[in-house]
Amino acid sequence: MVRMATRRDDRTQESRRLLIDAATRLFAEHGYRRTSFVDIAELAGISRGSIPWHFGNKLGLLEAVVDAQLDAVVGGFGGMDASLDGVMAFVRRPGARLFITLLAEAVEDDSPIRLHYARLHAALREAVRRAVPPLPGIPGEAYAALLVGAVIGLHAQWRVAPEAVDLDEVRETIRALLPG
Structure with a gap:
């Protein structure tokens, strides 16, 4: 027998989502260690006692944040836009700051x-291996690690000095270097 979702189930899921969203934002802005339950609860508008109820502890909340980001990133690579333009669009997203922090x-x-x-x-290396064929004679794992590292480094440089890094120009340079 299939149980119908209740209003309480809906509220529980909404509370969980609000806490994950707040933690994602605060972890991105302040880091994991400098973000408290109080900070997260205040931003989410939910009692801080809800965090251990939903996630067990702060590390459990971090795991939920990382899982949500993995789903978003890998889902994006595996589905709608695994292109260079898609990767560059991801780098520009405000939420991507979490990865650098x-x-x-x-x-x-x-x-x-x-x-x-x-x-x-x-997970990022695996997504790149599926989306971008390696150059002839280059091991797929090394190629994926190089591309992920390049994007992470580019992202960090752009976050630190956006006026010094022209993402459109970099995208075109990467396009010129990659086969096809």
Whole structure:
């Protein structure tokens, strides 16, 4: 027997979505370690006690944020626009800032987000391997790592000094370097 969704189920899902959206924004702006339950709850407009109820703890909330971003990024690569234009459009999205902010924390040996970020990079490399054929004689894994690294580096440079990095010009340069 299929159970019908209730108003409570709808409110629960909406609360969860609001908390993930607020955490995504705050993690992008302030980092994981400098964002508190209070900050997230205030931005979401939801009681801070809802965070452990939905996610167990702050790391559980981070996992939900990373999963949502993985779905958005990999879904974009695997579906609607795996083109260079699609990648460059993604770099420009305000929410993409999260990846650069988390990277700074993820490289620390004791970072609680290190493994989650490694999983994100692995998913990005896999999406690139499926979307972009490697050059002849170049191993697919190395090629995917190079392209993901180039986009991450480009994204970081643009976020730090947007006046110094012309994304349209860079896109055309990448287009000239890639086969096809």
